[in-house]
Amino acid sequence: MDTGCSACHNGAGVGGGLFQKFGVIEDYWKATGSNDIDKGRFDVTKNPGDMYVFKIPALRNVAMTPPYFHDGSAPILPQAVRVMAQVQLGKRLNDEDVDDIVAFLHSLTGPLSKEILSAPPLPAAAFTQSE
Ligand code: HEC
Numbered sequence: 001m002d003t004g005c006s007a008c009h010n011g012a013g014v015g016g017g018l019f020q021k022f023g024v025i026e027d028y029w030k031a032t033g034s035n036d037i038d039k040g041r042f043d044v045t046k047n048p049g050d051m052y053v054f055k056i057p058a059l060r061n062v063a064m065t066p067p068y069f070h071d072g073s074a075p076i077l078p079q080a081v082r083v084m085a086q087v088q089l090g091k092r093l094n095d096e097d098v099d100d101i102v103a104f105l106h107s108l109t110g111p112l113s114k115e116i117l118s119a120p121p122l123p124a125a126a127f128t129q130s131e
Pocket of ligand 1: 003004005006019021022055056067069070081085
């Protein structure tokens, strides 16, 4: 909360309810080293305001689901936390702050709900949407 992460990662899921630009302060791919620059929701909506906008992921069980970001460009959690602070908030975190935030993220690990374990198959349209 002190760092500002909860401005985006908020609510019961610690995220998951909003879309936001990835790269508020600086281009995300310079920090992640992503090979392909994904334009995010812009590719679907063609709205210039959606350029580099992605879903803010829920952080529950995040320690169980590496690698991180839409393209898996951050292999481990401490790296994802540093990138987030840098490109979303313009902050360089020291090792202690990174350790504290990573420890907090590990505290979000818990048993999966029955609903998740028996997720229904997605409609076929979801797989054929993009040209
Ligand atoms: C301005 C909004 C915003 C702020 C502030 C923000 N995030 Fe994020 N976060 C996002 C978005 C959007 C993504 C998705 C990026 C992607 O998919 O490439 C994300 C992704 C992540 C991920 C990767 C999750 C996954 O499953 O891949 C982690 C971990 C994370 N954020 C932690 C943090 C932490 C810790 C902070 C504070 C240092 C923070 N975020 C601040 C918007 C934000």
